[in-house]
Amino acid sequence: GESVGLHLPTLSVQEGDNSIINCAYSNSASDYFIWYKQESGKGPQFIIDIRSNMDKRQGQRVTVLLNKTVKHLSLQIAATQPGDSAVYFCAETIPRNYGGSQGNLIFGKGTKLSVKP
C-alpha cells in the first residue's frame, strides 16, 4: 500500500554540521507534510510543515524541501546541536471528505539523529 518511508533509520553528525533527513512518499494526493521531532519519553513535537503547492519552507535553523516530481521530502537542520538529538518523523496528510481536508496523518518510521560533540 501507499506509505511514507524514510531512507535512513539512523544519522550521526558532528555538532555544528548541517543535517539532512530524507523521506519518500508515494501518494500523489497528499497535500500537506509535516516534520515532527520526538525526544525520548515524550510525544512528537511539531517542527515545520509544508503544503503541496510549495517547494521550500524555512524556519529557525530548519528548512523543508518538497520535490513532488520524485515524491521526496527532506528536512535540513543547520548548525546541528546536541539538543537536536531525537527521532524525526515525516508525516503526510491525504485529504478526506470530512468538512474540508482534515486528512489523517500517515507517519514514516522515523530517523534517529545523533549529534556528536
Added chain:
Amino acid sequence: NAGVTQTPKFQVLKTGQSMTLQCAQDMNHEYMSWYRQDPGMGLRLIHYSVGAGITDQGEVPNGYNVSRSTTEDFPLRLLSAAPSQTSVYFCASNIAGGGNEQFFGPGTRLTVL
C-alpha cells in the same frame, strides 16, 4: 494552557482486563486523534474525531473504542486487553480543517501481560 494531557502515564494490565486511557485538551480544538507507537515504528492512527459526537476509525481500530461527548475529552477504551496492545499511546488535537499542526500529549505507556 495545559495543552493536551493524558492519564495515566504508565499502566500494566492483565490479558482480558479493560481500561480507559484519558485525553483532554484545553485549546478548544475540534479535532482529536489517538495513535499507538510501537518500537521502531512511526505512529499509527487508531481512532479520530472531528467534533463532539463524531468519531471515525483510523488505520488500526480493532480492540479499541472511543467516544467524544465534549470538545475537551476523547477517551480511548480497551474492552479486553491483549498483549498485542502493549504500546505507547498518544493523543493529539488540532483545529478544524486539513493542513493544521497536531499537538501531541506526553503519551501513556501500556503493558499487557
